[in-house]
Amino acid sequence: MTLTLRPYQQRAIDNARAHVAAGRQRVLLVAPTGAGKTVVAVGLIERVLARGRRVIMVAHRRELIRQPYERLLAAGLTPEQVGVILAGVGAGGRHCDAAADGWGAARARPEAPVQVAGIDTLRRRELPAADIVIIDEAHRTLAASYRWLCDQYPDAVVLGLTATPVRSDRHGLGEIYQAMVVVASYAELVAEGHLVAPRVFSTRALPDLAGIRIRGEDYAQDQLAAACDRAALVGDVVEHWQRLAAGRPTLVFGVGIEHSTHLCAAFTAARIAAVHVDGTTPTAAREAAWRGLADGSVRVVCNCDVASEGLDVPAVKCVVSARPTASLRVWLQQCGRGSRPYEGAEYVILDHAGNAVRHGLPQDDRKWTLEGRKKGKGVVRPRACCWRCDECDGINPIRARRCEHCGAERPAREAPEWQAGELVELAAVGPLDDEQRAAAWALVVAEWRARNARGGRPSKPGWCYYRMRERYRCDPPRGGERPTWTTDEAARAQQFDRLRERAQERGYDPRWAHVRMAQGERR
Structure with missing residues (x-):
């Protein structure tokens, strides 16, 4: 050999x-x-x-x-x-x-x-x-x-x-x-020239994931497709690609077959050579699509869960993430499709799903472990999240004071959008300063709201205070948001209390109240 x-x-x-x-x-x-x-x-x-x-x-x-x-x-x-x-x-x-x-x-x-x-x-x-x-x-x-x-x-x-x-x-x-x-590590391989660190851009036109449930390890695909497969979002994907990544061989990840097909049609309508592939596409046609990316005859391949694993086309220098995912693994697998060096070309990720803020940049240094996680915990990352530049839509590490893409100053911090699902635990390094404490509190409150949006008995506002001390070992910042129930959450809490009292009166198992609550919401 x-x-x-x-x-x-x-x-x-x-x-x-x-x-x-x-x-x-x-x-x-x-x-x-x-x-x-x-x-x-x-x-x-x-x-x-x-x-x-x-x-x-x-x-x-x-x-x-x-x-x-x-x-x-x-x-x-x-x-x-x-x-x-x-x-x-x-x-x-x-x-x-x-x-x-x-x-x-x-x-x-x-x-x-x-x-x-x-x-x-x-x-x-x-x-x-x-x-x-x-x-x-x-x-x-x-x-x-x-x-x-x-x-x-x-x-x-x-x-x-x-x-x-x-x-x-x-x-x-x-x-x-x-x-x-x-x-x-990713950083080591970038320093040695074996991988390319991407420039990551996001958009203000993100899909609304409120109320979308988690099935298995990811968002329910039928609900996710309804949220993502809308004309405004599909058109926004093409507009951003033309502005930030035109000409680069590109992989687009859609939610499902129909969503991917619509994305492909939008690129084709803009006179961009694009094809769609999915699990039902014949192998020969899929191979032709990958060859087209490599030789330039195809600029964009839209796909649904086909190119996340096993695809090795170094010419790919743009990945469009149009599929929100609750899975860090899925996000990193998709980003990895363009990380191989190719003729000195720059690598660009266009995040139309909010995954970069949700999971961090693909080049972040992550500390892996063989151990499992306690319920409610996620992968430990050294950064709480990222922030998006209002000037150029570039995604930056949480501690950057200026945009790494255009140099603009960091805007006033907004709470990132957290949705229902398995939320990632964010580990702080050392004591939190005032800005980090404010960001951590915003994440905790957003997580609390996401938990309550799933339905059932809502957690009390006090959950946020316990979570802050448990996770970050500090109190909430002064002047921070005071979490309160919405009218709907208060009504659901009262309904649950009535069901629990009825269970006690009739000698039912305490879980009966939770079951009846869920049955009522499905009707």
Whole structure:
């Protein structure tokens, strides 16, 4: 094999091997999108093969299986050394569907020492022997299919690869992995020229997320689509792109198929070469769209949950986020599509969803952990939020006094828009000054209002004071907003009190009042 590793990639392999030598058989490797996690995996496989071991690398999407297969061959392995376990790649040279076109010598070779496999296909096939199991997009390891996989290889070393070791269900990846290796930070890779730090712009025309519920780890898609798929917002996306990112190969992330199609139509109406892809788009058409971005024949590809993972098109130098998300993982995965350097081009993110203020800039230094989170807590970030420049719509770190994009002074602080959902806990560094305390209080009050907007029994205003002391270890600022119930919240509180009294009189379970409250709101 002829693979050349960057220093940080070699360090990651050395650190992972040290953990395994110390008896920690399941190790998670974390690196930003674009850092070369697949290259690290190939480097690991090179060393494993040299010792006569067998490896299986598993992923959940076809693109994530094809990439390591091609990298392994490029690094010097022969096709006979690499087997493919994937629906559509048949034995005896038969490609069973058009999705396998271009795989060249890809075959199902059970005897090969290296296997690349789709997790869904693997569960329906005879399992190959393996000493090392490599899991791509390892934030999914807690899913039932991957737990099953780990159970099938109890004596194997398990190595996970991910850019975002975080889940919105509060479970930590420490349920599977025993150690974590941070390959490199975003800032380190930018300093070394391996990644590009984006300029992030937002807009005043953000969708109204009031009342949208959380399902699973993200906003309910049907409600979200209704809030985002409006003519004014769709048109605003095109106008900002023409002003701030015209000409750049662009990925647009929509809420659903219909929303993405409308965005594509708006770009096309402005005489911009745009196409739409989604999960139902034939593989050949999707591949043509990615090639179009690379060669310039297509300027904009609008998509719905297709390009978030596994897409490697370095020419992409603009990402348009038109889909609000409550998931930090989804936000960072989308931003990572344009982070690879390409001919010195500047990278621009146009945030039409409020995600930058909600989750922070993609280049923020985040402290990852394998531990789970207590209820109501989120990923710890060093900055409370970002702020938007009124002059140029640029997004800036919370502590910046002037806009990093145009130099304008920071405007008077407004409370960021928090919506119903799993809110991220923001960690302050050291004692808060007056400005930081005001910002923290605004976040707490906004979180309280978002909690109450979900329906049911509203939390009392005193919740804000307890939350402020619990989270930031300080009292609210003098002169800050005094939280009070709205008329609707007060009415709901009275209704709940009446239901609770009725439950006590009849000897019902105390939860009866909550159930009746929810039933009444659904009618």
